[in-house]
Amino acid sequence: MEKRYTMARLSVNLNKVALLRNSRHTGSPNVVEFGRIALEAGAKGLTVHPRPDERHIRRTDVHDLAALLAPLRPAIEFNIEGRPTADFLDLVAEIRPEQVTLVPDAPQAFTSDSGWNLSAEGETLKPVVQRLKQQGARVILFMDPDAAQTPAVPATGADGFEIYTGAYAEAVRLHGLDSEAGQAALQAVVGAAQVGQRLGLMVNIGHDLDLLNTPPLIAGAPFIHEASIGHELTGDALRYGFAEAVRRYGAALAV
Numbered sequence: 571m572e573k574r575y576t577m578a579r580l581s582v583n584l585n586k587v588a589l590l591r592n593s594r595h596t597g598s599p600n601v602v603e604f605g606r607i608a609l610e611a612g613a614k615g616l617t618v619h620p621r622p623d624e625r626h627i628r629r630t631d632v633h634d635l636a637a638l639l640a641p642l643r644p645a646i647e648f649n650i651e652g653r654p655t656a657d658f659l660d661l662v663a664e665i666r667p668e669q670v671t672l673v674p675d676a677p678q679a680f681t682s683d684s685g686w687n688l689s690a691e692g693e694t695l696k697p698v699v700q701r702l703k704q705q706g707a708r709v710i711l712f713m714d715p716d717a718a719q720t721p722a723v724p725a726t727g728a729d730g731f732e733i734y735t736g737a738y739a740e741a742v743r744l745h746g747l748d749s750e751a752g753q754a755a756l757q758a759v760v761g762a763a764q765v766g767q768r769l770g771l772m773v774n775i776g777h778d779l780d781l782l783n784t785p786p787l788i789a790g791a792p793f794i795h796e797a798s799i800g801h802e803l804t805g806d807a808l809r810y811g812f813a814e815a816v817r818r819y820g821a822a823l824a825v
């Protein structure tokens with residue numbers, strides 16, 4: 571196994587806390603409170619994905635979480651994800667997060683389910699990446715687990731990429747990690763990660779990661795910088811409590 575230099579960081583995505591909060595008009599559960607709980611439980615960052623319809627994270631949440639993180643940054647990072655629309659870029663310019671993860675989602679997307687097609691949109695992304703880097707952000711592109719596409723990332727000026735792990739998680743869920751489909755999906759993520767490492771890119775992972783499917787990714791690519799995890803972690807919080815869930819996911823990244 572390749573030598574690990576630093577443990578993969580856990581960035582807790584608070585989308586689903588906000589989704590539950592939005593189902594009533596009480597402000598509970600409080601997104602900032604659960605951001606604080608996550609940090610006290612060892613998370614090295616917080617992630618939000620403020621979608622245009624504000625189905626979960628609202629612009630006000632982003633500002634409130636920035637205030638929570640202010641005294642802790644830059645060691646503890648704020649990662650804001652989204653499609654680079656004018657509204658998104660304006661919000662990011664106000665907040666100036668450590669990291670911006672650009673995602674190709676359409677406004678009505680049910681969830682994020684694919685990465686950028688850089689042969690079609692790479693040129694369009696270049697000025698956006700440059701603007702965000704001039705604002706001091708690390709820029710990460712959301713990419714499919716496809717080693718053939720990874721070499722296109724550096725030309726955009728991005729600092730790294732986040733490998734979409736949804737298809738891998740589905741293969742493990744439906745067929746098992748040791749199945750042919752599970753192993754093929756695992757190798758697709760690891761292979762893309764290895765190409766990214768050789769290119770000097772920062773390698774992140776995210777989407778549908780859970781306590782079962784995360785450790786094999788870290789074992790296969792111990793140089794992974796960050797895993798942003800929200801949906802399954804929030805589900806596990808219903809079992810273990812939020813702080814304990816964060817601790818367990820932190821441990822899953824330390825294998």
Ligand SMILES: CC(=O)[C@@H](O)[C@H](O)COP(=O)(O)O
Nearest residue numbers: 585619651673681682776777
């Ligand atoms: C980009 C990605 O895979 C997730 O970070 C995204 O935040 C999921 O969005 P929803 O929480 O809206 O499904």
Ligand SMILES: NCC(=O)COP(=O)(O)O
Nearest residue numbers: 776777778798799800801
């Ligand atoms: N970038 C992935 C993320 O932030 C959280 O994705 P999920 O764990 O909610 O699927």
